[in-house]
Amino acid sequence: MNVETHADSVTAAVARDVKAPRSLSPSGASTFRQCARRWKFRYIDKLPDPPGEPALRGTFVHHVLEELLAVPPLHRTLGRARAICRDLWPALAGNADFEALELSTDDERAFRWNAWRDVEGFFELVDPTGVDVVDRERDLSATLDGVPFRGIVDLVDRVPDGLRITDYKTGRPPGPRFVDSRLTQVWLYAAAAAALGDDVSEVRLLYLGETGNGRDRREPTEIARPFELEAVHAAVDEHRITWDRIAEAASTGQFEPTPGLLCSWCPYRDDCPEGQLEHQRRNGLAA
Numbered sequence: 001m002n003v004e005t006h007a008d009s010v011t012a013a014v015a016r017d018v019k020a021p022r023s024l025s026p027s028g029a030s031t032f033r034q035c036a037r038r039w040k041f042r043y044i045d046k047l048p049d050p051p052g053e054p055a056l057r058g059t060f061v062h063h064v065l066e067e068l069l070a071v072p073p074l075h076r077t078l079g080r081a082r083a084i085c086r087d088l089w090p091a092l093a094g095n096a097d098f099e100a101l102e103l104s105t106d107d108e109r110a111f112r113w114n115a116w117r118d119v120e121g122f123f124e125l126v127d128p129t130g131v132d133v134v135d136r137e138r139d140l141s142a143t144l145d146g147v148p149f150r151g152i153v154d155l156v157d158r159v160p161d162g163l164r165i166t167d168y169k170t171g172r173p174p175g176p177r178f179v180d181s182r183l184t185q186v187w188l189y190a191a192a193a194a195a196l197g198d199d200v201s202e203v204r205l206l207y208l209g210e211t212g213n214g215r216d217r218r219e220p221t222e223i224a225r226p227f228e229l230e231a232v233h234a235a236v237d238e239h240r241i242t243w244d245r246i247a248e249a250a251s252t253g254q255f256e257p258t259p260g261l262l263c264s265w266c267p268y269r270d271d272c273p274e275g276q277l278e279h280q281r282r283n284g285l286a287a
């Protein structure tokens with residue numbers, strides 16, 4: 001397979017539609033693999049996909065941890081984290097997406113509590129005073145096997161053998177069968193960082209525990225792996241294959257739907273007849 005030819009093909013398709021993305025992120029690739037039509041709705045048509053409560057909580061928690069790791073190590077305490085939460089709260093509460101949730105006073109209190117439990121989960125997994133921070137929210141752009149890659153790394157810190165890539169998660173930790181696929185994201189970050197000259201020695205995912213509704217909290221969980229060239233190559237290969245599939249879909253205009261469980265939560269279902277039928281079928285609704 002001629003990778004450059006496919007990459008050029010995507011570039012040509014992008015050139016025909018200025019709204020199309022010029023790079024492929026891990027989340028974009030994952031969306032395409034789940035459903036090509038959903039990818040098109042989001043990345044080409046740019047239909048609105050307002051963040052719900054879990055996404056806004058995740059953004060808030062990421063911001064709190066970013067600020068926490070910006071202060072000198074000995075000041076990274078729970079008390080300081082609480083003060084950062086208080087400082088950042090007005091900006092989130094005044095955000096149009098948050099206001100659109102129209103949370104009641106009790107629901108807003110639950111949102112803050114759940115976000116705080118995620119922050120506490122971080123402290124259960126990590127001693128922030130011992131983190132040798134190299135970068136927070138690092139914007140990584142690199143070409144991986146001919147594919148323009150872009151991603152934001154939550155934390156890069158120095159460990160004895162090199163640099164460690166960390167991504168925070170505020171959702172449910174994966175079961176054993178899904179661990180490898182969840183690690184794909186950090187392997188891609190490691191590939192991009194290595195392509196830029198970094199000596200990456202470890203990757204990890206930190207699942208902070210709160211899963212969203214306050215009734216389904218899981219133990220904070222760390223999934224860490226030493227740098228494995230084979231795993232990096234596998235992730236890069238999968239990313240390139242996805243890019244090639246996007247090239248093919250872009251050249252034909254055929255972004256096929258993949259009806260399934262996710263249709264019930266798809267923000268674009270009203271624009272997708274197959275997704276509507278799937279949702280009705282799964283929920284026993286009359287067509």
Ligand code: SF4
Nearest residue numbers: 035257263266272275
């Ligand atoms: S409703 Fe289902 S099939 Fe349609 S775009 Fe969304 S996920 Fe894909």
